[in-house]
Amino acid sequence: MRWTFLHILQFVWILFLLAFAVALLVACTSNEELILGPADGPSADSAPQNSFAEKNASDTIYVHDTVVVYKDTVDKEVEIKSSYTSFIYRDSANHLDTVLRESSRLTCNMEEESFTCKYAMQPLINPVPEYKKVEFHLDSAPVVVLMDTIYKDTLFRNTFTKKYDTTFINYGDNRLTDYIPPExxxxxxxxxxxxxxxxxxxxxxxxxxxxxxxxxxxxxxxxxxxxxxxxxxxxxxxxxxxxxxxxxxxxxxxxxxxxxxxxxxxxxxxxxxxxxxxxxxxxxxxxxxxxxxxxxxxxxxxxx
Structure with a gap:
């Protein structure tokens, strides 16, 4: 077969196409190893440390809340009972004075013609409420808040009233004794x-x-x-x-x-x-x- 110039030009073009195909195949293989890592998997030292947002960039986090809806409202009166003890005594000017204290804090010793009472001065301690604060950081991850509605029949609106149950030691119709202690x-x-x-x-x-x-x-x-x-x-x-x-x-x-x-x-x-x-x-x-x-x-x- 006699090689002409046209035959030589076609052969060179085929070689160029083969070389380009080989180079493209090598380049794709290198990029796959760079993205996926070696076939054996990445080591602990070489593994990339992705952030929380990167790991969950495609996740949707749902946060549920509650809304309570009452169908009816009823006023309810709540009675608070308090027990007290009361008596009279003479002060330094020989005038009568009245004492009214909580029965739970007053200790009285009754005798036939006398009595003594002692009141425990306990300090009032107001409890400090504890508030729980929940914090979470989602960075750029999407959050969906769902409001769950719960229906209840009745909301009781309480009105508090105090009822005093008083024991009268030495005065009043139901007094226990007529003795009046001095100051x-x-x-x-x-x-x-x-x-x-x-x-x-x-x-x-x-x-x-x-x-x-x-x-x-x-x-x-x-x-x-x-x-x-x-x-x-x-x-x-x-x-x-x-x-x-x-x-x-x-x-x-x-x-x-x-x-x-x-x-x-x-x-x-x-x-x-x-x-x-x-x-x-x-x-x-x-x-x-x-x-x-x-x-x-x-x-x-x-x-x-």
């Missing part, structure tokens, strides 16, 4: 006045010793006065007559504590034995009142 009573402490103990102490005093044989002092929860008592120097400590007891709770009647007083005797100046009858005055505390009273005391002063 306060005295707590006589550890050393109340005892007339027998006072007479025993002053029965005989050995004045040869300036300290009466180290028995020249005593403590009493009362204010004393000495009339006709000879040749003695007294020193009084704790000069307050009374003080209120500290109590975070309110008590009826309130308690007041009589402050203890220490009486010290010294510097006797007697030359012979003698017997002296004199008057010991004291403050008598009872039912919120301090009243003065006295006793007669006979003392033998021993000199020899």
């Amino acid at each position: 306060y009573v005295y707590d006589l402490g550890e050393h109340p006045f005892d007339s027998t103990a006072m007479r025993d102490f002053f029965d005989t005093l050995d004045v040869r010793d300036p300290q009466l044989g180290r028995n020249n002092r005593f403590v009493v929860n009362s204010k004393l006065s000495f009339t006709g008592f000879p040749a003695v120097v007294m020193r009084v400590e704790n000069a307050y007559e009374f003080a209120d007891l500290v109590d975070i709770n309110r008590t009826w009647p309130a308690k007041r504590r009589v402050i203890a007083r220490e009486y010290v005797f010294e510097n006797f100046n007697m030359k012979s034995d003698s017997t002296v009858t004199w008057t010991l005055g004291f403050m008598h505390y009872e039912n919120g009142v301090g009243e003065k009273d006295s006793i007669q005391v006979t003392t033998f002063f021993k000199v020899k």
Whole structure:
């Protein structure tokens, strides 16, 4: 076969087409490996880290909410019952005053001719509501909100009213007693006045010793006065007559504590034995009142 110029030109064109087809096939294979990765799959280090939006770019997230529709509305009266205790007492000006407290916080001890009540001062604590906040980030992912309608028959619109159930201790038609407590009573402490103990102490005093044989002092929860008592120097400590007891709770009647007083005797100046009858005055505390009273005391002063 004789090759002409036309035959050579056709052969070159066929080779060019074959080379182009091979190059196109190689290029497609390289792009597929670049997109899909090697046939064995990507390693953990080489795997691409796609974002949440990229992973769910084609997803639709549905969020359901609820709408409640009531067919009817009814007004409903709700009664709240509260139990209270009430009584009257005399204040510092001897005027009647009224106490009204919740029965759950008031503790009263009833006796035949008296009663005491104590109120617990509990602080009111308002609970702090807890709010739950749900947060989610969808980036650019589409969200569809669906409103689900629920029908109910009746909406009860409540009206609250209070009903007081009161127990009247010492007044009113159904009172429990007629006793009216004073504003306060005295707590006589550890050393109340005892007339027998006072007479025993002053029965005989050995004045040869300036300290009466180290028995020249005593403590009493009362204010004393000495009339006709000879040749003695007294020193009084704790000069307050009374003080209120500290109590975070309110008590009826309130308690007041009589402050203890220490009486010290010294510097006797007697030359012979003698017997002296004199008057010991004291403050008598009872039912919120301090009243003065006295006793007669006979003392033998021993000199020899």
